[in-house]
Amino acid sequence: MGIDIIISHTICRIFLFFACGSTPRNINVGSYKIKHGLDLRLMGSPKPSIADASDAGSVSIYPQEFEGIKPRLQVKEGDIVKRGGLLFFDKKNEHLKFRAPAGGRVNAIKLGPRRALTEIEIEVSPNEDVETFQQYTAEQILTLSRDEILSQLLETGYLAYILQRPFSKIADPAVSPKSIFVNGMNTAPFQADIHIAVTENETDFQAGLNILTRLTNGKVNLCIAANPANPSTAVTQAKHVDIHTFSGPHPSGNSSVHIHNIDPISPGDQVWVASAVDVILIGALFLEGVLPATKVVVAGGTGIQEPSRQYYRTRIGGRLDSLLKGRCSEEPYRLLSGDVLSGIQIQPDEYLRFYQSSITAIPASRKRSFLGWMSPGWNQFSASKLFLSSWFKRSASWDFNTNLNGSHRVMVLTGLYDKYMPMRIMVDYLVRAALAHDTDEAVKLGILETDPEDFALCSYVCPSKMDVMGIIRTGLIEIEEEGL
Amino acid sequence: MKFLQDQLEKVKPLFEPGGKLEKLYPLYEATDTFLFTPADETLAAPHIRDAREMKRTMITVLISMMPCVLFGIWKAGHQHNVVNQIANTGFVEDMIQGSLLVLPIIVVSYAVGGAWETLFAIVRKHEINEGFLVTGMLFPLTLPPTIPLWEVAVGISLGVVIGKEIFGGTGFNVLNPALTARAFVFFGTPKAMTGDGIWTSVLDNGQVIEGFTGATPLAVVAQSPDSTNIIQTLQNSDFGEGFTWMRIFLGDFGGSIGESSGPACLIGAAILIVSGVGSWRIMLSCVIGLAAGSYLMNAVGKSGDFIAFTQLSFHYHLVMGGFLFGAIFMATDPVSGTATNKGKWIYGFMIGLLVVLIRVANPAYPEGVMLAILFMNVMAPLIDHFVLQAHIKSRERYLKRFKPHD
Structure with a gap:
């Protein structure tokens, strides 16, 4: 990372400038090799085929999934709603509406502690009615104004598919982000591969990308794997965006890593992030005019x-x-x-x-083994070198289970986490700052560039079984509450 | 196994909140998880966890120390049998005699130190930490085989309590607990820890071998008059056998139980480095610091009539005394050492440098490894602080590169 990437980036730009006469908008502009990290080889990987399972019977929406909103309910049990019918809106921003993912009867409205709205369940009717929204052609989308696009995203609640960094909450429509990142790769085990998910929705995907380009004065960066297993040209040759390729072990597919290398977040910056799989849905909404x-x-x-x-x-x-x-x-x-x-x-x-x-x-496993700490470790995977399997079964796949594989201890080892963090972040010290509620120090150490998911591997390898993800999550919440 | 597991399950309610022996839960937890890997599941993401845990990590350190322990036992016995001129002894007799001398020290260290660990775990209501397995073994290896057992008990008590627990326990200590223990014994009861007479057990009424002084190579060098040829002096000492470089490296002479053998220490280093448990950065930078220090001293020694120690070259410094043992097992303690990679280089280098400085410039005692490491333990947070400030600066510079120029 670092200087070499900047140089290769610049050389690439200069070359393209002479070749094309101007800075192109739809060419692969950067490739990044990530070194720190770990690919976990889990057994049970899915086949790249798509089966139909669209007859779900009922659907649900969980309002608590949407970070930072206060829902005001607009339906009651027994109501008949259309697909796209209003369910609730955000009290803080009444333009942000959330709509029914399917048409039918509102079966149940569930409340949690302190009467917080936790779930709205809808029984899907066989011939559901559909609410219509503004419909655009692919050409129209490219000339839409930022406000027109935002109003459609707010009206349908699809703005929720676009998250802001730092803090990973629904993008604030009042802010113009310095750039937008579309995550088109996945290095954690068994995530949906955009190259497969885009099948039959290629135009929707491109339309979705086009919509995002209207939302920022900066760039839309589509980050994809350098060598995808089942490449789709809809992704590898997407138009109107900068395509960056990343290779190397997980977390090379995390948005934080992409942002850190391409357009990092300084305190005060805002960057928007969307998953490529969700960009398809955004595109479909604008092209069809229905959810x-x-x-x-x-x-x-x-x-x-x-x-x-x-x-x-x-x-x-x-x-x-x-x-x-x-x-x-x-x-x-x-x-x-x-x-x-x-x-x-x-x-x-x-x-x-x-x-x-x-x-x-x-x-799920609660299995206990006798004197497990003394076993040679042939049948267990470890990222460390303390097990026979780490020496002789390096390319095996493993049937991972939910066992903690140890018990909680105080933090003793140092420097281990950094091997799994491909950003300019010293994890030990960031964790200490977060634990000590030292928000100033945590910001200096780069917490705003991260999301809890970036620390999953640190939690995974920790021999003291620390909850590194949870510590960072709490730290981010504290900083958000304090305000920057 | 099922029977054992059932028994543990049966007594578990006694130790759980509300049970009669609720207070002793850490003891139950330690026994339970020692016998069987815990049944705990992950509660939140990540839903899977690596197979590595603290026990295996600490056991690896213990395994890496085994060559030193075994050699130390043999050496203590062998020295005893040779010096006291006990007839008809071979390897087996040496090991038996050595075990009689060394095992009580190890047992006392573990028993007394372990009791303190358990007491603090119970009072503070946390688990017993496996790190003590290492401390409890490191301390005896730094002692002479003649040490009175009560001193072992006092030493490890002070090491555990003052060196570790008053700072908050494992993970929070500033100093290496095993070295703290040794420092207390060293300064508290110098008679048992310094001089030539303590490194080999001598029978009260026995007839010692002719020419035996008990002086270790370091002591020989320290006692030499100024400007003598130091290599020659070493080769003429130790009842005619002479301290050649190879003999000092192999470690078959008096000295602390576990630290004189170069090969045993290097096997330990190999295990620690290959398994990734010990920091190779610290070990290597200790050696580099030692080289820098000894060449510096050699240069100073050439310029005039300085004490004999200044002549000693790097490869002798490397194998003498407890340097290898200290650099491999003591300096690499992740809690009391530096935490940053850059810091590890500075920390190790300074230890190596200080070892030579203390050895050469300090007239009071010939060895400087313990003091060098303890001093750098104290400095470690400061080194890390500067590394961290540099890191924050470099982060700022990196972020600035992406700012639009306005």
Whole structure:
């Protein structure tokens, strides 16, 4: 990283300037090699095929997923809503409305502690009505004003697919970000691969990118893998954006790493981030003028039986039963919305979450082994060199489970986390600053450039089983509350 | 195994909140997780965790020390048998005699230090930390085999309590606890820790071998008159066997139990480096610092009639005394050493440099490894502070590069 990238970047620019006569907008402008990190080889990877699972029966929306909003409910149980019908809006910004992912009867409205709205469940009607919004052609999109686009995104709630950094909350429409990053790669195990998810939605994806270009005076950076397994030209040759390729182990696919290398966040900066899979939905909304009904999600992990580990086209917010029924392991397993590193635990009778495009199931394990610390370690994976397997089974895949593999201890080792952090961040000291509630120091050490997910590997390798992700999350919340 | 596991489960309620022995929970936790890996599951992301944990990490350090322990036992026995002219002894007799001398010291260190660890864990309501497995073994290896056992007990108590627990326990200590323990014994009871008579156990009524003085190579050098040929002096000492470089490296003479053997220390270093548990940066920079210091002293020594120690060249400094042992096992303690990679280079270099300075310039005692490491332990947070400030500056410069020029 560093100087060499700046130089290669500049040389590339100069070369392109002479070749094309002006700075081009749709050419691969940077390639980055990430060294620090770790690729976990999990058993149970999904096949790159898409099956239809769009008959979900019912859908749900979880308002608490949307960071930083205060919902005001606009429906009651028993109401009939259209797909795209208003469910609630944000009390802080009444223009930001959230709409039903499917049409039908409002089955249940669930409240949590302190009467916080936790879930709105809708039974999908076989012939659902659809609310229509402004429809645009692909050409029109390129000439739309920022305000026109924002008003459509606010009106439909699809602004929620665009997050701001720092703090990973819904983008503030009043702010013009210095650049926008589209994450078109995934290095955590079993995330939806954009090259597959884009199938049949190529024009939607390009339209989505075009929409994003209207939202910033800076650049839209599409970050993709250097060598994708199933490349799609809709991604590798996307127009009107800067394409950057990243290679190397996880977390080379994390947006923080992309931002850090391309256009890093100084205190006071704001950058917007969207997942490429969600950009498809944004594009579809503008081209069709209605909320899309389905999206592509991936199901992986050994908790899901073969041959069901694959991609599914399913209802947005759809019931997981429709995907998983009869397809899960008979042994105890843990179901995750998202990936094993930063996903959240959910139950099989719940619904797809708004943000995640992957479902992972891994074996749950409370198994204890006798004198485990003395075992040679042939049957366990470790990123360290303390196990036989780290020497002789380097390319094996492993059936990871939920065991903590140890117990909580105080922090003793130093410098270990930095091997898994491909940014200019000294993790030990950032963690200490966050633990000490020293927000000034944490900002100086770069916490604003990060998201808890960037510390997943640090938590993973920690021999003291520290909750590094949680510490950083708390630190970020404190800084946000304090204000910069 | 099932039976054992069931028994543990059966007594568990006694130790849980509300149980009769609730206060002793850390003891139960230690036994339970020693016997069986814990059943705990991850509570939040990441949902999977690496197989590495603290026990295996600390056991690896302990394994790396085993060559030093075994050699130390053999050496203590062998020296005893040779010096006291005990007839018909071979390897087995040496090991038996050595065990009689050394094992009690190790047992006392573990028992007394372990009791303090457990007491503090119970009072403070936290788990017993595996780090003590290392401290409890490191301390005996730095002692002479003749040390009275009560001094071992007092030393490890002060090391654990003053060196570690008053700072908040494992992970919070400023000084290396094992070296702190040694420093207390060293300054508190100098008779048992300094001089020539303590490194080899001599029988009260025995007939010692002719020419035996008990002086270690470092003591020989320190006691030499100014401007003598130091290499010659070394080769004529130790009842005719002579201290050649190779003999000093191999370590078959008096000295602390575990630290005289170069090969044993290097095997330990190899294990620590290959497993990634010990910092190779610190070990290497210690050696570089030692080289810098000894060449500097050689240059000073040439310019006039200085004490004999200034003549000693780098490769002798390297194998003498506890340097290798200290650089490999003591300086690399991650808690009391520097935490940053750049800091590790500075920290190690300064230790090496100080070792030579103390050895050459200090007339009171010939060895300087313990003091050099303890001093740099104190300096470590300062070094890290400067490294961190430099890091913050370089971050600012990096971010500035991306700012639009207005």
